Amino acid sequence: MSTEQSTxxxxxxxxxxPPTRQRVRESHARGWSGHGAGFxxxxxxxxxxxxxxxxxxxxxxxxxxxxxxxxxxxxxVVADWVYFSKRPVPLKYLLPGLAxxxxxxxxxxxxxxxxxxTNYGTGHNGSQQQAVDALLSQNEKKVPDSAxxxxxxxxQDGELGFAIVEDGTAMVGxxxxxxxEAGDATITDGRVTGVPGWEVVPKNDVLSDPxxxxxxxxxxxxxxxxxxxxxxxxxxxxxxxxxRSVLEYDGSAGTLTNTDTGVVYHATxxxxxxxxxxxxxxxxxxxxxxxxxxxxxxxxxTYSGPLLRITVWTFVFAFFSVFVSFFVGxxxxxxxxxxxxxxxxxxxxxxxxxxxxxxxxSALLWKGMLSANPDYGIVNKxxxxxxxxxxxxxxxxxxxxxxxxxxxxSYPYWFLVCTGALQSLPDDVQEAARIDGAGVxxxxxxxxxxxxxxxxxPLLIASxxxxxxNFTLIYMLTGGGPRFTDTSATLGHTDILISMVYQISGVAGxxxxxxxxxxxxxxxxxxxxxxxxxxxxxxxxxxxxx
Amino acid sequence: MRTTLxxxxxxxxxxxxLAACGDGGSETPPASQEPxxxxxxxxxxxxxxxxxxxxxxxxxxxxxxxxxxxxxxxxDVTVELVQKNFEDIRADFLAQVPTGKGPDITIGAHDWxxxxxxxxxxxxxxxxxxxxxxxxxxxxxxTYDGQMYGLPYALETVAVVRxxxxxxxxxxxxxxxxxxxxxxxxxxPFVINTNGTTGDAYTYYGLQTSFGAPVFVQNDDGSYxxxxxxxxxxxxxxxxxxxxxxxxxxxxxxxxxxxxxANEEFGKGNAPYTIxxxxxxxxxxxxxxxxxxxxxxxxxxxTAAPFVGVQGFYLSSQSQNKLVANDFLxxxxxxxxxxxxxxxxxxxxxxxxxxxxxxxxxxxxxxxLAASKNGAPMPxxxxxxxxxxxxxxxxxxxxxxxxxxxxxxxxxxxxxxxKLG
Numbered sequence: 001m002s003t004e005q006s007t008x009x010x011x012x013x014x015x016x017x018p019p020t021r022q023r024v025r026e027s028h029a030r031g032w033s034g035h036g037a038g039f040x041x042x043x044x045x046x047x048x049x050x051x052x053x054x055x056x057x058x059x060x061x062x063x064x065x066x067x068x069x070x071x072x073x074x075x076x077v078v079a080d081w082v083y084f085s086k087r088p089v090p091l092k093y094l095l096p097g098l099a100x101x102x103x104x105x106x107x108x109x110x111x112x113x114x115x116x117x118t119n120y121g122t123g124h125n126g127s128q129q130q131a132v133d134a135l136l137s138q139n140e141k142k143v144p145d146s147a148x149x150x151x152x153x154x155x156q157d158g159e160l161g162f163a164i165v166e167d168g169t170a171m172v173g174x175x176x177x178x179x180x181e182a183g184d185a186t187i188t189d190g191r192v193t194g195v196p197g198w199e200v201v202p203k204n205d206v207l208s209d210p211x212x213x214x215x216x217x218x219x220x221x222x223x224x225x226x227x228x229x230x231x232x233x234x235x236x237x238x239x240x241x242x243x244r245s246v247l248e249y250d251g252s253a254g255t256l257t258n259t260d261t262g263v264v265y266h267a268t269x270x271x272x273x274x275x276x277x278x279x280x281x282x283x284x285x286x287x288x289x290x291x292x293x294x295x296x297x298x299x300x301x302t303y304s305g306p307l308l309r310i311t312v313w314t315f316v317f318a319f320f321s322v323f324v325s326f327f328v329g330x331x332x333x334x335x336x337x338x339x340x341x342x343x344x345x346x347x348x349x350x351x352x353x354x355x356x357x358x359x360x361x362s363a364l365l366w367k368g369m370l371s372a373n374p375d376y377g378i379v380n381k382x383x384x385x386x387x388x389x390x391x392x393x394x395x396x397x398x399x400x401x402x403x404x405x406x407x408x409x410s411y412p413y414w415f416l417v418c419t420g421a422l423q424s425l426p427d428d429v430q431e432a433a434r435i436d437g438a439g440v441x442x443x444x445x446x447x448x449x450x451x452x453x454x455x456x457x458p459l460l461i462a463s464x465x466x467x468x469x470n471f472t473l474i475y476m477l478t479g480g481g482p483r484f485t486d487t488s489a490t491l492g493h494t495d496i497l498i499s500m501v502y503q504i505s506g507v508a509g510x511x512x513x514x515x516x517x518x519x520x521x522x523x524x525x526x527x528x529x530x531x532x533x534x535x536x537x538x539x540x541x542x543x544x545x546x
Numbered sequence: 547m548r549t550t551l552x553x554x555x556x557x558x559x560x561x562x563x564l565a566a567c568g569d570g571g572s573e574t575p576p577a578s579q580e581p582x583x584x585x586x587x588x589x590x591x592x593x594x595x596x597x598x599x600x601x602x603x604x605x606x607x608x609x610x611x612x613x614x615x616x617x618x619x620x621x622d623v624t625v626e627l628v629q630k631n632f633e634d635i636r637a638d639f640l641a642q643v644p645t646g647k648g649p650d651i652t653i654g655a656h657d658w659x660x661x662x663x664x665x666x667x668x669x670x671x672x673x674x675x676x677x678x679x680x681x682x683x684x685x686x687x688x689t690y691d692g693q694m695y696g697l698p699y700a701l702e703t704v705a706v707v708r709x710x711x712x713x714x715x716x717x718x719x720x721x722x723x724x725x726x727x728x729x730x731x732x733x734x735p736f737v738i739n740t741n742g743t744t745g746d747a748y749t750y751y752g753l754q755t756s757f758g759a760p761v762f763v764q765n766d767d768g769s770y771x772x773x774x775x776x777x778x779x780x781x782x783x784x785x786x787x788x789x790x791x792x793x794x795x796x797x798x799x800x801x802x803x804x805x806x807x808a809n810e811e812f813g814k815g816n817a818p819y820t821i822x823x824x825x826x827x828x829x830x831x832x833x834x835x836x837x838x839x840x841x842x843x844x845x846x847x848x849t850a851a852p853f854v855g856v857q858g859f860y861l862s863s864q865s866q867n868k869l870v871a872n873d874f875l876x877x878x879x880x881x882x883x884x885x886x887x888x889x890x891x892x893x894x895x896x897x898x899x900x901x902x903x904x905x906x907x908x909x910x911x912x913x914x915l916a917a918s919k920n921g922a923p924m925p926x927x928x929x930x931x932x933x934x935x936x937x938x939x940x941x942x943x944x945x946x947x948x949x950x951x952x953x954x955x956x957x958x959x960x961x962x963x964x965k966l967g
C-alpha cells in the first residue's frame with residue numbers, strides 16, 4: 001500500500017542534501033583511463049539497461065499502454081543523458097534512487113489519489129462503453145424453451161450467414177434475410193454440410209481468424225420477419241439458440257431503452273443508467289466524483305462515528321506499542337549490558353527469539369493461546385487457574401492483548417538496538433559525570449538517555465509509522481473484533497485505520513468501494529507524513545543539543 | 547466472504563482427502579482418450595490462436611489435463627495456464643478485465659457471479675442441450691436473471707459426519723441425534739465449527755433452513771430475490787434454537803470452537819457427530835477415525851438444506867478469443883472425459899451427473915452427493931457479500947449468550963435492511 005512507502009518518501013525528502021564535492025581526479029568510469037575497466041563496465045551496464053528498456057518499451061507499445069510507454073521512454077532518455085554526459089555528476093549517484101522513487105512510490109501515491117477521486121468499486125468497474133456492452137450482452141437473453149440448433153457458418157458473396165437444422169429441415173439466413181428453408185442442402189449427422197449457392201465456412205477457419213470470429217459472434221440471424229421473435233446467435237460456431245434483446249442502445253442520446261416496457265435509462269454523471277422513476281441498471285462505470293469520497297468518510301454516519309474512534313485507537317495502539325516495547329527493551333538492555341551479569345551472550349540470544357519468528361505466525365499462535373475457554377487457551381489455563389477470561393472478545397481486554405502481544409513481538413528489536421547503542425556510548429562522559437558526583441538515575445537521565453535517543457529516535461518514529469499501519473497483527477490476532485454493537489458498519493473495537501481501509505475496500509469479498517478506501521489511505525498518508533515530518537524536526541534539534 | 551476464503555484454504559485438505567477416498571486414484575488422466583464430441587468429425591487442422599486461463603495451484607494439473615485433451619485436436623491453440631492464489635482471483639479478475647489484461651477464462655466460485663455481473667466482466671455462456679447433463683443445483687448456481695454465465699464442474703457442501711465407532715446411524719431429527727450423541731457418553735454429543743466468536747453461518751445453514759428461514763427468499767426456479775428470508779417467525783425460531791443450544795443453554799454449540807478445535811475434538815473421539823465439509827475428512831482419517839457421511843437432520847421440521855458451492859469456469863467479457871474460449875468450454879471441458887479428468891486430478895464432487903454417479907462408489911463421496919441433493923445453491927447475488935458479517939456476528943453473539951436471541955436477530959435484520967436498502 002502506498003501509505004507505508006510514503007513514510008520513507010517523506011524521510012528522504014527531509015534528509016540533508018547530499019554533498020556535491022568537486023572531484024580532483026576524473027572518475028575512471030567517465031573516460032578511457034588505465035586499462036579502461038571502469039568505462040567498459042559502465043558501457044556494459046548501460047547497454048543492459050538500454051536493452052531491457054527497449055524490451056519494456058516494445059511490450060508497452062504492443063499492449064497500447066501509452067502512459068507506461070511515455071514514462072519508460074523519459075526514464076531511458078534521462079538515464080542515457082546522465083551517464084554519457086559530463087555535466088550532471090550528482091545525478092549519476094542519485095538517478096537509480098530517483099527512478100525507483102518515481103516508479104514505485106510517486107506513481108502509487110498518484111494513482112491512489114486518482115482512485116480516491118473516482119467512484120471505483122463494485123458496480124463501477126470499467127468504462128462506459130464496457131458497461132453498455134455488458135448490459136447489452138446480459139440482456140440479450142435466450143428465449144425460454146428455445147431449442148439448440150446444430151449450426152454451420154455459410155458465406156455468399158462475402159456475406160456471412162447461419163445454416164441450421166430444425167426438425168430435419170435445413171434453414172439458411174443472414175443478418176438481413178430471416179431464416180428460410182434451404183431445400184437442397186445436404187445434412188450429415190444432423191448438421192448442414194453443404195447448401196447450393198453458399199460456401200460452407202469450416203469451423204476451424206472461423207476459430208483461426210480473429211476478424212472472422214468477431215463477425216460470427218456479432219452475427220444475429222432473425223428467425224422471422226418480426227424482430228420481436230428474436231434471432232439466432234452462436235457463441236462457439238457449432239450451436240445456435242434463439243436470443244432476444246430487451247435493451248436497445250442509442251449512442252447519440254446516451255440512452256438505453258427497454259423494448260418490452262418502453263422505459264428509457266439515461267446515462268448520469270454518477271456513472272449509471274437511471275430511469276425517470278429512479279431505477280438503475282446494475283452495471284455502471286467509473287466517473288470522477290471529486291472529493292465526494294472524502295466528505296463521505298467524514299459525514300456518512302456509517303463511517304464517521306467509527307472513523308473517529310478508530311483513529312483515536314490507532315494512535316493509542318501505535319504509541320503504546322512503540323513506547324512500552326521500547327522501554328522494556330531498554331530496561332533489559334541496561335540490565336544485560338552490565339558486565340556483572342553472567343552468561344550474557346546466551347541470554348541475549350534467547351531474547352532475540354521472538355523477533356526471529358514471523359509476526360503473522362506468532363499472532364496466530366497467540367490467538368490460540370488467548371482463547372477464552374481454558375481447555376484450548378493455555379494462558380487462561382496456566383496463569384489464571386482455568387478462569388474464563390475473554391481476552392479477545394472483550395473490547396478493553398482485546399486492546400490490552402494487542403498491545404501485550406505486540407510488546408512480546410517487538411521488545412527484542414529494541415533490546416537489540418539499545419544494546420548496540422549503549423555499547424557505543426563514550427565512557428569518558430559517564431566517568432566525568434561520576435566524578436562530578438552524579439547518581440545512577442541522574443547519569444541515566446542526563447547523559448545516557450539523551451545520547452541514546454540521538455541514535456534511536458529515528459527508529460522510534462519509523463516504528464511508530466510501522467505500527468500505525470500494522471495490519472498483519474490486527475488481522476491475525478483479533479480481525480478487528482469484537483465488533484461495534486452500536487453501528488451498522490462492519491468494524492470493530494480493535495480495527496485500526498489500515499484494517500478499516502481493508503474492510504471497506506471489499507477485497508475480502510464484500511461489496512468493494514475502492515474510491516472510499518483510497519480516500520482513507522490518503523488521509524492515513526497525510527497523518528503519517530505530518531507526524532513524521534514534525535518528529536524528524538524534533539530529532540534534528542536533539543542532535544544539535546548533543 | 548470469509549467462508550469462501552476459508553474453504554479455499556481448506557482445499558489442500560480436500561485434495562488429499564478425496565484422493566484417498568476416490569476409487570484408488572490410480573487412474574492417470576485419460577490423455578490418450580478421444581474426446582467424444584461432435585468435433586471429432588472435423589478434427590483435422592484445428593483452430594489456431596491462444597487462450598489464457600487463470601487457475602489456482604491445486605487445480606492446475608486438473609485444467610492441464612483438460613488442455614491436453616483439447617490440444618490433441620487443436621494443436622495450434624496455445625493455451626497458457628496462469629497460476630494464481632485462489633483468494634486473489636476474484637479481485638484480480640475484477641480489476642484486470644476492464645483494462646483488457648485479464649484472462650480469457652478463469653476458474654472461480656459461483657457465488658462471485660453477482661459481483662462479476664454488476665461489474666460487467668463476465669460473458670454469458672450457452673451450453674445448449676448439454677445443460678441437462680449437469681446437476682440441477684450446479685446449473686442453477688451459474689444462472690443469473692435467466693442467463694447462464696459459466697461452466698460448472700464441481701460441487702461442495704457440508705453434511706453430518708459421524709464417528710462409526712461411537713454411533714451407528716444419524717437420526718432424522720436434531721433432538722434424536724443429540725439424544726443419541728448423549729447416549730454415546732462422550733464429552734460432547736456434537737461439535738461444529740463456529741469460527742470462534744466470528745461466527746460461521748455457512749456451516750450452520752442446514753440447521754437454519756430446516757426452520758424454513760432461508761437467507762434470501764427464493765423464486766420458484768431456485769433463483770434468489772433480494773428479500774431477506776430470515777425475518778418472521780421462522781427466523782426467530784431459529785435464533786431461539788441457537789440460544790437454547792448455545793453456551794448458556796444446552797451447550798451443544800460454542801463460540802470456543804474454531805475449525806481446528808472442532809476437528810480436534812471430533813478427531814479425539816470427544817463427539818460422535820459433527821457438521822463438516824469434505825475438506826475436513828482427511829483430518830479425521832489422519833486422527834484414525836472411521837467416518838460415515840449422512841444428510842443433516844432437521845431441527846425445525848423442514849428439510850435441512852445446506853449451502854452448495856459450485857466451482858466452475860468463467861468467460862471474460864473482454865476476451866479477444868471468445869469463440870475459441872467458448873469452443874474450449876462447451877465442446878471440450880463439458881464432456882464426461884474431461885470432467886472425470888478434472889475429478890481425477892482434483893477430486894471434488896463432479897457437477898456432471900454421469901461422472902458423479904460413476905465416482906459415487908465411494909460411500910463418503912456418495913454421502914456428500916446425497917447431502918448436496920438436499921442443498922440449495924449459495925446465493926450469488928451481490929447482496930450476499932453484505933450479509934455474511936452481520937449474519938455471522940448475530941449467530942455468534944446468540945450462541946455465546948452475550949445478547950439475547952431476539953435482540954441480536956432484530957439488530958441483524960435492521961442492519962441488513964439499512965445496508966441493502
